[in-house]
Amino acid sequence: MAIDTKFIGKTWPDLSYDVCKEKIREYAKAIKNPDPHFVDEEFARKSKYGCIIAPPTFCVVFGGALIEPIFFDNELNLNLMMLVHGEQEFEFYEVVKDKDTITSTAKITDIVNKEKLDVMTVEVLSKNQHDRKVCRGIYTFVVRK
Secondary structure (H helix, E strand, O other): OOOOHHHOOOEOOOEEEEOOHHHHHHHHHHOOOOOHHHHOHHHHHHOOOOOOEOOHHHHHHHOHHHHHHHHOOOOOOOOHHHEEEEEEEEEEOOOOEOOOEEEEEEEEEEEEEOOOEEEEEEEEEEEOOOOOEEEEEEEEEEEEO
16 A cells, blocks of 8 residues: 555654763764764863764764654554665754754655655754754655555
8 A cells, every 4th residue: 555645744743852961972882983072071171062062973863763653653554564764864054962952853755656665755853952953864765565
């Protein structure tokens, strides 16, 4: 069954995430990036940012959390056994810092029905507590029929 194109524009409730230096350090360690901006509080305090900052790809922590509700949305009725992650891309705007609160929104921006598969594109836009964009993520999913 095809994903109905009437769902283009569908959104989900916003999700807020409180950034903390411990999570940033854990993430930097997990991706094997020892940049002192991410892990060394003394170094980071003396940097132009004044505190620990997150690696750009940390956006998958706060933005990616919005993808799960899409997968389990009963209206979409996605066949998860046939769904694969096609690709993702990011645009980065403002640096994410320790103690930021990031609020993300998700919206289906496109659904293309092809003969043997459907392609669904989801945009996740994340802003900080000052209402400034920090990241825009585009996630593309393919559902085989």
